[in-house]
Amino acid sequence: MVIMVSDPISDLLTRLRNASMVSKSSIEIPHSKFKFQLATLLKDEGYVSDVKIEGDGIKKIINIDLKYSDEGTSVISGMNRLSTPGNRVYSSFDNLPRNNGGLGTVVVSTSRGLLSDSEARKRKLGGELICEVWSWVGLEISQLVFQKELN
Numbered sequence: 001m002v003i004m005v006s007d008p009i010s011d012l013l014t015r016l017r018n019a020s021m022v023s024k025s026s027i028e029i030p031h032s033k034f035k036f037q038l039a040t041l042l043k044d045e046g047y048v049s050d051v052k053i054e055g056d057g058i059k060k061i062i063n064i065d066l067k068y069s070d071e072g073t074s075v076i077s078g079m080n081r082l083s084t085p086g087n088r089v090y091s092s093f094d095n096l097p098r099n100n101g102g103l104g105t106v107v108v109s110t111s112r113g114l115l116s117d118s119e120a121r122k123r124k125l126g127g128e129l130i131c132e133v134w135s136w137v138g139l140e141i142s143q144l145v146f147q148k149e150l151n
Contacts, residue, residue, distance in 0.1 A: 009130060012039070015029055023068070027063075028062070031053060036051070038107065042064075048065060049066065105133050108125070
């Protein structure tokens with residue numbers, strides 16, 4: 001059965017969100033270079049544990065292993081699609097948004113490929129804002145450290 005998807009990036013984000021809500025260990029999505037780049041960036045940023053391509057030819061799929069904390073909560077706390085096929089959103093490097101005060105990642109499609117917002121700022125590259133992903137895992141520890149520094 002072939003399912004036509006009008007926005008493959010939103011489909012990927014929805015599959016990730018739904019799988020993390022029911023604590024699935026991995027998901028499979030149809031392969032495309034863009035989706036593989038996005039999944040690899042999420043792995044590099046620490047939101048998923050592994051990304052693999054399986055199959056060959058037109059039957060390639062991307063297998064994404066989800067990441068969970070020691071308590072069993074998903075590392076991905078939330079994600080939003082910023083630029084859609086009907087409403088493209090662009091930003092220069094000096095106006096790139098900071099997700100949750102720098103605790104999250106904004107994925108930017110630049111002339112050098114997909115980059116995180118921090119990497120795009122370092123390279124002084126703007127582009128299309130694809131999505132934002134954030135995590136609250138580990139936030140409690142950083143809050144305790146901050147409170148100790150105040151005392």
